[in-house]
Amino acid sequence: MTNSGIPSSAYVHIPFCRRRCYYCDFPVFVVGDRKNGDNSGTIIQYVDVLCQEIRETPNLGQSLKTVFFGGGTPSLLSVSQLNTILETLDSKFGIAAEAEISIEIDPGTFTLEQLLGYVAAGVNRVSLGSQAFQDELLEACGRSHSVADIFESVEIVRSAGIINFSLDLISGLPHQTLAQWQTSLESAIKISPTHLSSYDLVVEPVTAFGRYFQAGEQPLPADETAAQMYRLAREILTNSGYEHYEISNYARPGYQCRHNRVYWENRAYYGFGMGAASYVEGVRLTRPRKTQEYYQWVRSISPINSQPDADLTIIKQDFLMSENEVLLETLMLGFRLAEGLSLSVLADKFGQKTVEKIWQCLQPYWRQGWVEVVDANGTIPYGIASLHAISDEAELLPLSGNLRLSDPEGFLFSNTILATLFDKLEDHIALTK
Numbered sequence: 105m106t107n108s109g110i111p112s113s114a115y116v117h118i119p120f121c122r123r124r125c126y127y128c129d130f131p132v133f134v135v136g137d138r139k140n141g142d143n144s145g146t147i148i149q150y151v152d153v154l155c156q157e158i159r160e161t162p163n164l165g166q167s168l169k170t171v172f173f174g175g176g177t178p179s180l181l182s183v184s185q186l187n188t189i190l191e192t193l194d195s196k197f198g199i200a201a202e203a204e205i206s207i208e209i210d211p212g213t214f215t216l217e218q219l220l221g222y223v224a225a226g227v228n229r230v231s232l233g234s235q236a237f238q239d240e241l242l243e244a245c246g247r248s249h250s251v252a253d254i255f256e257s258v259e260i261v262r263s264a265g266i267i268n269f270s271l272d273l274i275s276g277l278p279h280q281t282l283a284q285w286q287t288s289l290e291s292a293i294k295i296s297p298t299h300l301s302s303y304d305l306v307v308e309p310v311t312a313f314g315r316y317f318q319a320g321e322q323p324l325p326a327d328e329t330a331a332q333m334y335r336l337a338r339e340i341l342t343n344s345g346y347e348h349y350e351i352s353n354y355a356r357p358g359y360q361c362r363h364n365r366v367y368w369e370n371r372a373y374y375g376f377g378m379g380a381a382s383y384v385e386g387v388r389l390t391r392p393r394k395t396q397e398y399y400q401w402v403r404s405i406s407p408i409n410s411q412p413d414a415d416l417t418i419i420k421q422d423f424l425m426s427e428n429e430v431l432l433e434t435l436m437l438g439f440r441l442a443e444g445l446s447l448s449v450l451a452d453k454f455g456q457k458t459v460e461k462i463w464q465c466l467q468p469y470w471r472q473g474w475v476e477v478v479d480a481n482g483t484i485p486y487g488i489a490s491l492h493a494i495s496d497e498a499e500l501l502p503l504s505g506n507l508r509l510s511d512p513e514g515f516l517f518s519n520t521i522l523a524t525l526f527d528k529l530e531d532h533i534a535l536t537k
Contacts, residue, residue: 109385112166112200113366114193116154117377118178119395120147122213126246126312127274127305131379131393132176137248140213141182150395151185154377155192157402161374164384167198170363171205179209183221190226197374204229204362211253219264229361230261230269231301237291238284241277246312258295268359270299275333277305278313278323285333289340298359302337303352304330331516338512351440351515368441370434386425431458432529436522444478444508451503463507465528469521474514479505 120139121132133146141147171193173186181189186207193199206229207222219230234254236242242250249257261269271292275285292300307319320327338348346354350368353361366373375382378398381390392398425433431454438445451459469475476484479502509515 109372110164110166111372111374111382111384112168113170113363113371113373114168114172114197115363115373115375115380115382116171116173116178116189116193117176117375117380118173118181119150119176119378120144120180121175121177122180122210122248123246124312126244126316127307129308129311130176133378133395135180140180141185144180146395147180147185150378151181151188153399153402155189156406157376158189158192158196160402160405160407161196161376163197167200167203168193169200169203170366171199171203172363173207175208177210177213178207179214179218183218183225186222186227187225199226206231206361206363208233209257211249211257213249214257214260216260216263219260219266223264223266228266228268230266231272231299232257232261232269232297233272234292235272235274236277236280236284237288241280241284244278245274255295267298269297270301270361271295271297272301272303273337274303274305275337276325276330278317280325282325282329282332282336286336286340289337293340293344298356299361300341300346300354301352302334302341302354304334334516335512347442348511349442351509351518365441368437370430370437383425386430388423388425427454432526435462435525435529439509439518439522442508442511444476444506446506447477447502448504450507461529462525465525466507466521469514469517469524472513474510474517474521476508476510476514477502477505478508 117131119130119132120135121128122135122137124132124134133150135144135146139147141151171190173181173189178186190199190205199205203226205226207227208231209219210233232254235245235247237251237254239251273288273292289302305313305324307313307317307324317324325333341354342348346356347360348354349360350364353364355361370383372383372385374384375389375391377391378395379391379393381388392401434450434453435445447459450462466475470477478484509518509521514521
């Protein structure tokens with residue numbers, strides 16, 4: 105069995121954007137409309153430091169089976185820069201021949217020649233940040249592209265021979281109506297990507313939207329409208345042949361994102377670049393979110409350039425995950441997946457008593473139909489019809505099968521379920537210490 109603490113995946117953060125979208129709280133550096141990897145000294149320097157970080161990271165023994173370039177806007181990289189990063193990763197860790205290598209790209213930021221260069225370097229999966237199919241909504245979000253740019257970019261992706269590509273959509277935008285959301289979904293289906301991500305807008309305090317709007321208040325859609333948007337996405341996309349395999353993600357059979365499943369299954373992964381997080385041998389580490397602090401941190405880990413007197417306490421965040429923290433993260437991430445969590449795996453890792461406590465906490469939501477227990481065949485042995493015939497005893501939980509949230513209602517109320525579960529589990533953990 106593979107050691108779960110040794111990564112075989114790498115996330116690479118490319119922080120540069122033409123402009124900052126109004127909903128974005130990611131660590132990004134705005135370079136404007138005319139700068140890219142060919143003519144920006146800032147990007148050139150960043151790639152050099154990023155590759156230094158990769159070279160200074162210990163190789164723990166597994167080749168990479170997934171690599172994900174996220175941002176920011178990774179398509180602002182030149183072909184030679186992306187190739188250099190991949191060559192550095194391959195030289196340090198090895199990249200498996202069958203590896204999934206994904207890159208996020210924004211409409212209007214790349215050419216066919218550029219994308220063909222990415223493919224020659226090893227990229228075989230693309231995630232296109234379309235977000236909406238109404239120009240007025242794109243403008244309201246601060247996006248730099250138009251609807252026409254989306255369709256032109258899709259043609260470039262197809263011309264480059266990339267079959268495995270995803271579209272991103274956002275619901276719950278300011279002034280967005282249910283009819284507009286349906287149009288976006290139907291427009292995406294006509295394009296027929298192999299994968300679709302459907303995210304509900306989260307208004308973060310540090311963003312422009314966070315300064316302008318309050319969640320649940322106009323011009324943002326009401327909570328019930330946002331819920332209708334979620335249900336509509338699930339209905340339209342599943343009826344069109346997409347598997348709803350994760351709370352916000354849909355895929356054609358065989359095209360689930362392998363890299364993102366590493367996160368949801370709480371497996372180990374490397375993280376590289378400004379603000380990137382890694383999870384290696386039970387330790388989570390988040391790199392500095394500001395460029396110069398990130399550069400200082402990379403210099404600090406280099407034997408050649410190390411500065412032992414530097415105060416890194418404000419720029420380095422790392423901690424060893426306790427067993428209880430691993431449990432809570434396993435639940436939070438695993439319940440995002442349609443299959444949920446394996447009862448036998450949970451029992452092996454955390455003990456049968458902990459599984460019984462989890463089941464006891466979830467009983468009220470099981471009665472509401474928000475939580476399900478499915479057997480090895482994916483059927484529900486304890487359904488709504490048999491509720492009155494079964495007592496509340498936790499021992500009745502099967503020893504095999506999966507515990508999952510129902511689709512769509514369990515997913516819709518996942519925050520409520522998890523908040524209750526975490527609260528009661530923390531009390532349980534405190535009592536058992």
